[in-house]
Amino acid sequence: MPTNTSIAAKLTWMNIAVTTVALLVASVGFLFYDQSNARTSLVTSLSTQAQIIAANSVSALEFNDPESARQTLRALAASPNVEGAGLLTPDGQLFAEYWRSADVRVNVLPSLSPDKQQTVLFFSEKVTVIRNIDFGGRRIGAIYIRSNLSSLNERRNRFLKILFFVLLACMGAALIVSWLFRRTVAGPIAELADTAMKVSREKNYSLRAQPSLAHDELSTLITAFNEMLSQIQVRDAALLSARSELELRVQDRTKQLVAANRDLEAFSYSVSHDLRGPLEVVNGMSYIIHLQYGNELSPGLKDCLDRIDDASKRMNELIEDLLNLARVTKSEMHRERVDVSAMAREIFAELKQRHPQRVVEIVVASDAIVVGDAHLLRVAMDNLIGNAWKYSSNKSPSKIEFGVRRANGTPVYFIKDNGAGFDPRGMQRLFQPFQRLHPLSEFPGTGVGLATVQRIIQKHGGRIWAEGAVNEGATFSFTLDNAPES
Numbered sequence: 001m002p003t004n005t006s007i008a009a010k011l012t013w014m015n016i017a018v019t020t021v022a023l024l025v026a027s028v029g030f031l032f033y034d035q036s037n038a039r040t041s042l043v044t045s046l047s048t049q050a051q052i053i054a055a056n057s058v059s060a061l062e063f064n065d066p067e068s069a070r071q072t073l074r075a076l077a078a079s080p081n082v083e084g085a086g087l088l089t090p091d092g093q094l095f096a097e098y099w100r101s102a103d104v105r106v107n108v109l110p111s112l113s114p115d116k117q118q119t120v121l122f123f124s125e126k127v128t129v130i131r132n133i134d135f136g137g138r139r140i141g142a143i144y145i146r147s148n149l150s151s152l153n154e155r156r157n158r159f160l161k162i163l164f165f166v167l168l169a170c171m172g173a174a175l176i177v178s179w180l181f182r183r184t185v186a187g188p189i190a191e192l193a194d195t196a197m198k199v200s201r202e203k204n205y206s207l208r209a210q211p212s213l214a215h216d217e218l219s220t221l222i223t224a225f226n227e228m229l230s231q232i233q234v235r236d237a238a239l240l241s242a243r244s245e246l247e248l249r250v251q252d253r254t255k256q257l258v259a260a261n262r263d264l265e266a267f268s269y270s271v272s273h274d275l276r277g278p279l280e281v282v283n284g285m286s287y288i289i290h291l292q293y294g295n296e297l298s299p300g301l302k303d304c305l306d307r308i309d310d311a312s313k314r315m316n317e318l319i320e321d322l323l324n325l326a327r328v329t330k331s332e333m334h335r336e337r338v339d340v341s342a343m344a345r346e347i348f349a350e351l352k353q354r355h356p357q358r359v360v361e362i363v364v365a366s367d368a369i370v371v372g373d374a375h376l377l378r379v380a381m382d383n384l385i386g387n388a389w390k391y392s393s394n395k396s397p398s399k400i401e402f403g404v405r406r407a408n409g410t411p412v413y414f415i416k417d418n419g420a421g422f423d424p425r426g427m428q429r430l431f432q433p434f435q436r437l438h439p440l441s442e443f444p445g446t447g448v449g450l451a452t453v454q455r456i457i458q459k460h461g462g463r464i465w466a467e468g469a470v471n472e473g474a475t476f477s478f479t480l481d482n483a484p485e486s
């Protein structure tokens with residue numbers, strides 16, 4: 001039976017199989033019993049006939065009248081199954097015989113054991129009954145009657161035919177009974193399975209299986225299933241309300257965070273902006289002191305003034321960078337088609353012009369066209385190529401490449417150099433403002449560049465990451481959303 005058959009069909013098949021097997025076993029037993037009874041009555045009937053013929057043949061045997069014996073034997077023609085019979089003398093010689101037809105005639109005479117009154121032989125679909133004939137305490141001969149077993153065979157065939165129809169009727173009855181039982185047994189099981197399927201498909205825990213009126217294992221199963229559903233429904237509702245509460249809280253916190261961030265940025269912007277004024281005063285005063293009292297200053301004071309100059313210059317740079325970072329965050333995006341390859345080539349040309357002494361091998365992938373804010377992308381590319389230029393200044397020749405590759409169908413742009421590289425353990429800090437992995441004495445900078453780049457890339461819906469090792473160069477890769485084929 002296929003494993004995906006329904007329980008109702010399985011029950012029906014089971015009923016039919018049980019009925020058939022039970023009926024077959026009972027029928028085989030009955031057939032055996034019936035055949036054995038039929039054999040016994042056949043032998044009894046043959047024995048009776050043998051006794052009658054024997055009684056009627058006494059005088060023929062006594063007076064040696066075979067013709068009269070043959071006459072008596074011919075009476076057996078009335079029994080359709082008897083094929084032949086014969087009378088023997090006491091020494092086993094044939095005295096008289098009768099055969100229904102020549103083709104059933106047998107020439108071999110049966111022999112009777114001396115100590116038995118009667119012998120029955122079943123051999124190749126025939127039965128032979130042999131009986132002694134005694135008269136006045138003397139054995140005067142023997143008689144044998146030979147019969148076929150067609151009556152037994154007919155009886156067996158009739159039985160098998162009836163059995164076939166009874167079997168058919170029983171199967172039909174089993175089918176009807178199964179169908180009636182389906183409603184009470186298979187029906188609720190099928191409905192339970194149906195409900196379970198619906199619940200799992202629709203995730204609707206308010207559904208319930210139809211309770212059974214009976215008090216059996218099935219009704220216990222349905223009740224347990226429904227109780228389980230009730231519990232899940234309660235937990236599901238609790239989970240949903242907890243989730244929506246959590247979502248509300250997250251939204252609330254996000255709003256607070258955004259507001260705080262905005263305040264912080266506005267604060268840092270205005271602080272940076274306001275610092276410019278006093279700084280310009282410091283610069284101006286220092287310039288005046290240099291101009292008016294330059295020659296009168298002692299070398300110690302001169303050194304102090306130079307340091308004030310350096311510090312205010314660096315502070316100015318920091319303020320500029322901070323303002324740029326804040327501007328990037330605040331600025332509106334103007335999306336357009338941007339040729340990043342041309343942009344990179346332009347930046348390299350400017351850098352070469354500013355540092356004509358540097359030997360740099362430059363590779364720029366052609367036709368990197370993206371959709372983005374041209375101004376912001378220029379700031380990002382300036383920073384990334386500027387970094388590669390700066391941090392590879394210790395190598396000659398330096399090698400810098402701007403390229404594009406594809407990862408999972410998305411274009412990934414990268415700027416790769418063979419410069420100082422960085423310790424990968426510090427990777428998380430690279431994109432945080434004012435975090436630097438190289439000392440100021442080695443490479444100048446404020447540490448705001450990559451933080452600015454990251455904000456720009458994120459504004460474009462992309463991601464930026466870095467790979468590198470100390471003295472083995474660095475690669476900065478980024479993706480942009482809505483980037484057309486490069």
Ligand SMILES: Nc1ncnc2c1ncn2[C@@H]1O[C@H](COP(=O)(O)OP(=O)(O)OP(=O)(O)O)[C@@H](O)[C@H]1O
Pocket residue numbers: 321383387388391417419420421422430435436437438444445446447448449450451468473474
């Ligand atoms: N191409 C690079 N190779 C090695 N280290 C790099 C590279 N680019 C950036 N870094 C490391 O990341 C740090 C942060 O870079 P970022 O551009 O933000 O700052 P910066 O270059 O030091 O200063 P600036 O704000 O002037 O750009 C750098 O100090 C440097 O240690």
Ligand SMILES: [Mg+2]
Pocket residue numbers: 383386387445449450
């Ligand atoms: Mg930089």
